[in-house]
Amino acid sequence: MPSHPRSSGEAAYDALLTALREGDYRPGDRLREEEVAERLSISRTPVREALRKLEAEGVVEHRPRIGAVIRGLGHSEIVELYEMRTVLERTAAELAAKHGTEAEFDTLDALNRDIAAARDAPSRAAEINQAFHVCLHRASRNRFLEQAARALTHSLLLLGPTTFTEDARIDTVTSEHQAIIDALRLGDAAAAGDAAAAHLQTSLRYRLRTLDA
Secondary structure: OOOOOOOOHHHHHHHHHHHHHEEEEEEEEOOOOHHHHHHHOOOHHHHHHHHHHHHOOOOEEEEOOEEEEEOOOOOHHHHHHHHHHHHHHHHHHHHHHHHOOOHHHHHHHHHHHHHHOOOOOHHHHHHHHHHHHHHHHHOOHHHHHHHHHHOOHHHOOOOOOOOOHHHOOOOOOOHHHHHHHHHHHHHHHHHHHHHHHHHHHHHHHHHHHHOOO
């Protein structure tokens, strides 16, 4: 069955998400249609379409006399986001301990090593870290959990720059990931869930520290 070609609006939408993910745009930045269109080498109409979609998803907000601005998350919203992530990650790890395969655990191990190897490229390390968590979600064998986790992806883009700029942060992340992997290999659902929850709480502390800095 032939695939439908992507519209220019969808292409603009994907390009804006990529720019957000890579830090080209950050929370609080104004998105002027003309500037975005020039940057993406497209007309303003698909840019307008993409901005409307991002606004509907809560990534962009329209401010009077200013226009489209990338939303930022306040202290309470960040805490709420990580509370939900903690629930999902704990459950994902518990289910993965029961249903995951050695091949998936090997993949998690490889991704964790890749994070350590990318310590000089924080954005790349953050991208691999996201792949690590996606792999964990898939190992849970629960499509509804995967859908819920994907729904949080755009909210994570609103957190601002990655916290992976310090070697100590990379060391902490990979160490906590290893604790999750070790528990998964043992088939210990409770330990895997506890390790995943502890990992998210550490991430929240780092995130709040950068917010208050």
